[in-house]
Amino acid sequence: MRILQLHCDEIEYTPTKKEISAAEEIQPETKRFEEIVVAFIAVEDGDDSTVAQKAINEIQDSMKKVGCKKLLLYPYAHLSSNLASPSTALSVLKQMESLGTDLEIHRAPFGWTKSYKVQVKGHPLAETSKIITKERTEEETSEAVKSESKIKSYWYIMELDGSMKKFSDFNFAKHQNLEALAKYESVKKRSVDEAPPHVSLMKKLAIADYEPASDSGNMRFYPNGRLIKSQIERYVTDRVKDYGGYEVETPIMYDSHHPSMASYFNRFPARQYSINAEGKHLFLRFAACFGQFLMVSDFQMSYKNLPYRLYELTRYSFRREQSGELVGLRRLRAFTMPDCHAFCRDIPQAIDELKTRFDLSKDVLNNLGLDDNDYEMAIRFTEDFYKEHKDIVHELVKKHGKPVLVEMWKERFFYYVLKWEFNYIDNLGKASALSTDQIDVENGQRYGIEFVDENNKPQHPIILHNSPSGAVERIIYALLEKAASDLKRGKKPHFPLWLAPTQVRVIPIKEEFLDYAKNLANKISEQQIRVDMDDRNESIGKRVRDAEKEWIRYILVIGEKEINSKNINIRDREQDQSREASYEAFIDEIKKQISSKPFEKLNAPFFLSQRPQIMV
RNA sequence: GCCAAUGUAGCUCAGCCUGGCUAGAGCAUUCGCCUUGUAAGCGAAAGGUCGUGGGUUCGGAUCCCAUCAUUGGCUCCA
Structure with a gap:
């Protein structure tokens, strides 16, 4: 059903001649209304009483908003190219006429060619159009669901x-x-x-x-x-x-x-x-x-x-x-x-x-x-x-x-x-x-x-x-549920390494180690490993804690000792204590776990100081 | 979709029952201090249409109604 709804100062119409054989039998006479909402209506194929009900409800809702209690239902075929049969259309219109509560409802004759004159109000809600379909009232539920x-x-x-x-x-x-x-x-x-x-x-x-x-x-x-x-x-x-x-x-x-x-x-x-x-x-x-x-x-x-x-x-x-x-x-x-x-x-x-x-x-x-x-x-x-x-x-x-x-x-x-x-x-x-x-x-x-x-x-x-x-x-x-059950049993939760957003986190102890740490991180990154660096001015404890909260598997703390040693100090989430390993052994260990899997680059700023806090 | 519970700062929550000062806290953010060795260093500032709309009231975060969202139950799926 298609409706063009107009809030009018006045409307006047005159039935001139029968357009179809199914036209209503009436005495053709000119009618005139003032302060009225006119609903031009095309009843479409498939419309039934649920559509009539839905339509009248919607019209009533909008009339409440404009504060008008007079309604004219005006059959208007030209709104649709998929019309219901005249008999259905007439019965749907009659239903709408009877379903309206708390309204003074008039209905223009069906099946007649009419001349009309209309004066529409100038406020924003004066003109609206509505399309009412069966689906909107009664869910289209598939037979399989039913x-x-x-x-x-x-x-x-x-x-x-x-x-x-x-x-x-x-x-x-x-x-x-x-x-x-x-x-x-x-x-x-x-x-x-x-x-x-x-x-x-x-x-x-x-x-x-x-x-x-x-x-x-x-x-x-x-x-x-x-x-x-x-x-x-x-x-x-x-x-x-x-x-x-x-x-x-x-x-x-x-x-x-x-x-x-x-x-x-x-x-x-x-x-x-x-x-x-x-x-x-x-x-x-x-x-x-x-x-x-x-x-x-x-x-x-x-x-x-x-x-x-x-x-x-x-x-x-x-x-x-x-x-x-x-x-x-x-x-x-x-x-x-x-x-x-x-x-x-x-x-x-x-x-x-x-x-x-x-x-x-x-x-x-x-x-x-x-x-x-x-x-x-x-x-x-x-x-x-x-x-x-x-x-x-x-x-x-x-x-x-x-x-x-x-x-x-x-x-x-x-x-x-x-x-x-x-x-x-x-x-x-x-x-x-x-x-x-x-x-x-x-x-x-x-x-x-x-x-x-x-x-x-x-x-x-x-x-x-x-x-x-x-x-x-x-x-x-x-x-995540699996990780949560680990958590419940007192185990550290983790993602498979190849899915972890950050695989390695580098934490330089002081600002002066930033360059060294950055070089190391670059080397690791070239191996198609997602590595980032916590360069924030926070304590080591804080930064390690934050890395742990993100479930990051490998944390590398870089200080004097590391710079002067060939080995890397690794804090491995899977084990409870940190250990030392050569750079090559460390890369190997990671490669072994992710080699058969796809690789995407780090999807966040490399420096933590440049990251917005998304969740805490 | 139906029934129930919940919704307050970016996040987690207190305040609501029993209506009344400027709506609080921790974390996060910003600024300053500290310059750091493996799960939270210190201080200050800034931050709120109390989900939304309506009602009751002199006065609503607080009571009532509606609505939206989330969570649980019913039902259902990859």
Whole structure:
């Protein structure tokens, strides 16, 4: 519905002749009103009583502001090119007429050509236009979101030997995190009432913070956070490319009326951000699927090309999660996700590919600093798929090396027949999915993706959807939570060295050692190591303390002794006392830890005296 | 989204229940002193629309209502 609303000194109209056969039966007579708000209204396709209600509410709100209690509803088709049928339009207008409370409402006749004369007031709120759509009153919730709660699931724990046990028959004593996951997923029971520790850490370490000027769940990343993110992004991208993914880039917004979109909407349980622009109803992508599928559907593919893998690092994917679900970096509305699709000729090929990607995901998580003890696996499948492919399910469980949470569906509801994921279990027993892969049997057809098989017949591929790491922000969340649990156990928390914003901090004792210290730092920096210098006029104790608060692994204090010695004095966060080593040995030690990882330069001023204080 | 709690200086918090001087502290910042040996050297200054809007009152950070944000629970995911 489109409304042009005018606050008028006066309006006068005269119905001249019937414009359409559905016109109202009235006695045509001239009407004149003074001190009135006139709403020129075009009722559009899809408008109904909820739109009528919403519209009248909005009109009433704005009338309150201008202090007017008289309203004229004036049918005005020319505001839209997507009109509702005359009968619907008339009924919607009548509803609006009846829904207004506390107002004197008039309605100009429908279906008549009218001449009119209008005198509009000169104040800023006198003229407004409104577009009222159904989405704004009643959330456009996808079918998948709506019926997700109706799905019937059967929960088990699968042992390494492939046997499936009910929770009650499984001994969780040695598998407390798995128990947490099982309860979390199935019983939906969570009893925590403190904020997750990573929230304060992400602020204290100047990694990320909320951005009040944006929507919730859209974070700002400070230089430290951007550096860490960037390192992770590059690492995961490198790994996917090594595995055989080809990197692409696709738009972040799509037309929801595109035929492939409309039906996908209803198969993917996510809420979207929507944008109306130039009459189009666009939504922000919640994964890279659309872009890649639309792209690949234009490819000419043979079975010889498969498996074929496309990869995109989405910065960002958007999911308009319910506000109550958002917490720190754990759950966001805008997030960065590596998303790799493999197009496979059939199920056997898909299964082969699935195994490769399973190993890849495990190895990626490991290198990011999350080991097997940090996450638990869940695997979900339809009963039919399981009956035919028990062996692959067992194999994945064996690869994982620990019992696994199983969810089995009687019928296939989603577009996939199997999905596994690794869940990080945090300090408060909450589970969040990181890596995941799915076997998609539907979207090949939906998006018209085809390849030609040996018999020259077009076929739709089976598609795998893998994120080897899960959302990058969530990796940071997991690393921070892990650090927080170290802290709780009295251990010094740390980041993997290759992710640390500063790897080496140089502290000259006195001003006179500045030059020497700077030279040393330059030498280290040339080795692609992030080094900075605390040149502030503060005590040694203070500067060491500040470095420790930033979790800096190596602190080099430079004084008379060091200048006169060949060796460097190293305060190593991993050990409790300082030690001496030669420059070469020190560089070697660092190189060994970071050699297989990407390198980004220091993302802050080299001199601490030049750094603004971001967080304390 | 629903229910609950919280929102005071850049950060962490006190003050609120029981309304009344100029709204306090520590850290950070600026300036000065100190010139430094491995987790906080000393002093001073500056810094606040008490989340926002409305109400009650002679008077609101304090009581009431609405709203926004954060956190927790429900629900949900990468």
